[in-house]
Amino acid sequence: xxxxxxxxxxxxxxxVSLSEYVAVCEQILEESGVTYELHANGTNLEGDWDEVIDAxxxxxxxxxxxxxxxxxxxxxxxxxxxxEQKMQDKVQSVKSALGxxxxxx
Amino acid sequence: xxxxxxxxxxxxxxxVSLSEYVAVCEQILEESGVTYELHANGTNLEGDWDEVIDAxxxxxxxxxxxxxxxxxxxxxxxxxxxxEQKMQDKVQSVKSALGxxxxxx
Amino acid sequence: xxxxxxxxxxxxxxxVSLSEYVAVCEQILEESGVTYELHANGTNLEGDWDEVIDAxxxxxxxxxxxxxxxxxxxxxxxxxxxxEQKMQDKVQSVKSALGxxxxxx
Amino acid sequence: xxxxxxxxxxxxxxxVSLSEYVAVCEQILEESGVTYELHANGTNLEGDWDEVIDAxxxxxxxxxxxxxxxxxxxxxxxxxxxxEQKMQDKVQSVKSALGxxxxxx
Numbered sequence: 559x560x561x562x563x564x565x566x567x568x569x570x571x572x573x574v575s576l577s578e579y580v581a582v583c584e585q586i587l588e589e590s591g592v593t594y595e596l597h598a599n600g601t602n603l604e605g606d607w608d609e610v611i612d613a614x615x616x617x618x619x620x621x622x623x624x625x626x627x628x629x630x631x632x633x634x635x636x637x638x639x640x641x642e643q644k645m646q647d648k649v650q651s652v653k654s655a656l657g658x659x660x661x662x663x
Numbered sequence: 664x665x666x667x668x669x670x671x672x673x674x675x676x677x678x679v680s681l682s683e684y685v686a687v688c689e690q691i692l693e694e695s696g697v698t699y700e701l702h703a704n705g706t707n708l709e710g711d712w713d714e715v716i717d718a719x720x721x722x723x724x725x726x727x728x729x730x731x732x733x734x735x736x737x738x739x740x741x742x743x744x745x746x747e748q749k750m751q752d753k754v755q756s757v758k759s760a761l762g763x764x765x766x767x768x
Numbered sequence: 769x770x771x772x773x774x775x776x777x778x779x780x781x782x783x784v785s786l787s788e789y790v791a792v793c794e795q796i797l798e799e800s801g802v803t804y805e806l807h808a809n810g811t812n813l814e815g816d817w818d819e820v821i822d823a824x825x826x827x828x829x830x831x832x833x834x835x836x837x838x839x840x841x842x843x844x845x846x847x848x849x850x851x852e853q854k855m856q857d858k859v860q861s862v863k864s865a866l867g868x869x870x871x872x873x
Numbered sequence: 874x875x876x877x878x879x880x881x882x883x884x885x886x887x888x889v890s891l892s893e894y895v896a897v898c899e900q901i902l903e904e905s906g907v908t909y910e911l912h913a914n915g916t917n918l919e920g921d922w923d924e925v926i927d928a929x930x931x932x933x934x935x936x937x938x939x940x941x942x943x944x945x946x947x948x949x950x951x952x953x954x955x956x957e958q959k960m961q962d963k964v965q966s967v968k969s970a971l972g973x974x975x976x977x978x
Contacts, residue, residue, distance in 0.1 A: 568778055568780065568840055570778065570780070570784055570786070571783055571784030573781055574780055574781030574837050574838050576780070627784050628784050630778055632842055
């Protein structure tokens with residue numbers, strides 16, 4: 559089952575700056591083979607459900623090993639059976655629809 | 664790795680009423696052995712990371728089998744290594760802190 | 769515009785225990801007149817969109833005043849025009865659907 | 874109070890394709906003056922708390938006017954008092970931390 563997902567990981571109890579922990583996750587993603595894209599509020603993921611989830615689980619495990627006592631993660635995960643869709647297709651669909659709206663106004 | 668989680672599943676393309684689909688998930692949870700509690704904006708879950716995630720994945724698979732073409736799910740998942748915590752502990756901690764605040768005012 | 773919402777507030781940079789901060793928010797909600805219900809992964813809210821959002825904004829302001837340097841909040845907010853719905857109606861709809869499923873099996 | 878936010882709006886009861894509705898929201902954002910960036914799982918926003926939230930509220934109102942009977946939106950909203958931060962700073966912080974990690978390995 560293919561999935562398009564997003565996760566935002568918040569390490570708790572390690573101070574106010576979280577970027578070094580998010581960087582650990584980015585490196586895990588790099589090694590995972592999952593397609594991913596960092597943005598200002600999380601990281602988008604694309605791949606098989608299990609691969610996507612395993613990458614996120616590995617982030618939790620790795621951060622705990624580094625001494626992070628508590629982690630709160632939010633995941634959005636979408637699956638569909640009506641058609642194949644990639645992350646860039648989602649953005650493109652909206653941009654096309656926006657273009658058509660403007661033509662018609 | 665133990666987790667406290669929440670998921671909100673939104674079947675898309677099956678009309679405006681979603682309760683019958685959420686009920687399918689509740690039944691999957693009932694059979695899964697994971698501790699769960701339905702509330703107005705999702706279902707709280709407590710258990711091993713893999714069991715929690717597997718229950719959510721099974722919901723996606725089952726709803727797609729029922730003909731739902733697209734599903735968007737949001738998951739919150741928290742893990743901690745500093746101490747064991749159950750769902751009811753989280754609520755109780757806040758209630759205790761609230762009680763103390765009121766005593767001190 | 770009436771809304772059913774949920775928010776989970778995560779104060780960052782104040783250590784691992786967050787309950788005292790969530791308790792401040794609960795007290796703000798108590799004073800706000802918005803219907804609310806604390807659960808293990810957040811607080812459910814019901815009321816006018818502006819009242820609901822204002823209560824959450826007040827939490828951010830109050831926690832920053834208390835010295836919290838950074839706050840990450842997740843909100844789910846739902847509105848509908850097809851019918852009036854209360855938080856307890858959402859739970860009840862799922863329970864009814866689950867009951868019907870079991871009768872039919 | 875400045876905020877960095879993300880919202881994902883899910884119109885319910887209007888079929889499986891949602892891009893035309895998301896495009897309406899993008900147009901609202903264009904007119905709002907709020908800084909925004911569409912990505913595969915939502916739209917990132919940056920601006921004053923009230924402006925950000927008002928833009929999202931206007932999306933709900935406009936979609937309901939277009940006949941969408943039910944809308945579920947997820948918002949992430951972050952505020953901080955320790956320093957000014959823009960959306961691109963968040964991404965840049967992680968990329969810098971990732972670069973440093975790799976140098977040290």
